[in-house]
Amino acid sequence: MTLLECLKLSNARLSRAGIVSPLAESRLLLQWACSLAGAEFWAALREKARPRCLRRLEEALERRIKGEPLQLITGRTNFYGLELAVSAGVLIPRPETEMLVELALSELQNLPAGGRIFDAGCGGGAIALAIKKVRPDLEVWAGDPDPAALDLCRHNARELGLDVTVVAGAYLAGLENLDAVVSNPPYLPDDYRKSAPPELAWESDSALYAGKDGLAVALPLAREASSSLNSGGLLLLELDPGNVDIFAQQAQRLGFQSVKINEDLARRRRFVIARKG
Ligand code: GLN
Numbered sequence: 001m002t003l004l005e006c007l008k009l010s011n012a013r014l015s016r017a018g019i020v021s022p023l024a025e026s027r028l029l030l031q032w033a034c035s036l037a038g039a040e041f042w043a044a045l046r047e048k049a050r051p052r053c054l055r056r057l058e059e060a061l062e063r064r065i066k067g068e069p070l071q072l073i074t075g076r077t078n079f080y081g082l083e084l085a086v087s088a089g090v091l092i093p094r095p096e097t098e099m100l101v102e103l104a105l106s107e108l109q110n111l112p113a114g115g116r117i118f119d120a121g122c123g124g125g126a127i128a129l130a131i132k133k134v135r136p137d138l139e140v141w142a143g144d145p146d147p148a149a150l151d152l153c154r155h156n157a158r159e160l161g162l163d164v165t166v167v168a169g170a171y172l173a174g175l176e177n178l179d180a181v182v183s184n185p186p187y188l189p190d191d192y193r194k195s196a197p198p199e200l201a202w203e204s205d206s207a208l209y210a211g212k213d214g215l216a217v218a219l220p221l222a223r224e225a226s227s228s229l230n231s232g233g234l235l236l237l238e239l240d241p242g243n244v245d246i247f248a249q250q251a252q253r254l255g256f257q258s259v260k261i262n263e264d265l266a267r268r269r270r271f272v273i274a275r276k277g
């Protein structure tokens with residue numbers, strides 16, 4: 001069977017299984033199964049697939065059809081141009097969080113070298129690593145209460161050669177004198193479990209859900225940030241469109257100023273940008 005035939009068959013199987021982008025996912029799984037990237041893959045489309053490639057593809061399709069996220073099958077994802085390792089039980093970085101990084105970099109444009117940034121609830125380190133990549137002059141910290149997340153974050157930092165300090169701990173892990181707190185905390189309301197896509201079951205529950213209103217982590221984090229940030233420091237969070245307004249009001253109550261809400265690419269109200277007075 002040629003790679004092209006494999007692609008067509010995989011597409012048909014994933015599409016029957018109700019996968020939303022069957023062709024794109026088939027291509028990624030096939031490329032992974034045959035270890036062929038980019039142009040090499042396209043050039044080989046009419047060649048015969050090796051038995052090892054077929055075996056790996058079959059196994060990957062079965063896992064995907066059972067609902068396992070594609071990124072966990074290939075073990076990698078791309079985030080803000082960085083190749084990151086992912087692992088079961090740790091949140092897989094999402095495209096909307098790339099926009100959080102974009103916003104952070106733009107808000108931090110005038111922050112001089114040596115400024116101290118904290119990625120709270122860092123998971124595999126996507127936010128911290130992307131910021132450090134673009135702004136190597138900043139002192140970037142990443143914290144998480146979950147040991148599996150810390151391991152993955154350290155692994156990614158090592159692989160990318162990025163100097164991010166990884167610390168164990170909830171919220172701000174007791175760190176002070178911060179110039180910015182940037183975070184994608186767990187923010188889904190508990191109720192969302194009922195309608196959640198099956199893929200979420202492979203990730204860390206505590207990295208996704210945060211109580212009845214989804215703010216059980218974001219609010220204590222904002223409270224800590226209101227004392228640990230330097231004056232004028234930035235608080236930038238990704239939240240759920242359903243709780244972002246309540247959070248913004250609470251942030252104002254905590255003394256944050258110029259509290260703004262920005263939309264994501266799908267025009268959902270998603271990000272809160274606030275400054276300590
Ligand atoms: N945006 C993610 C999702 O809907 C949730 C991420 C989070 O809770 N931080 O799957």
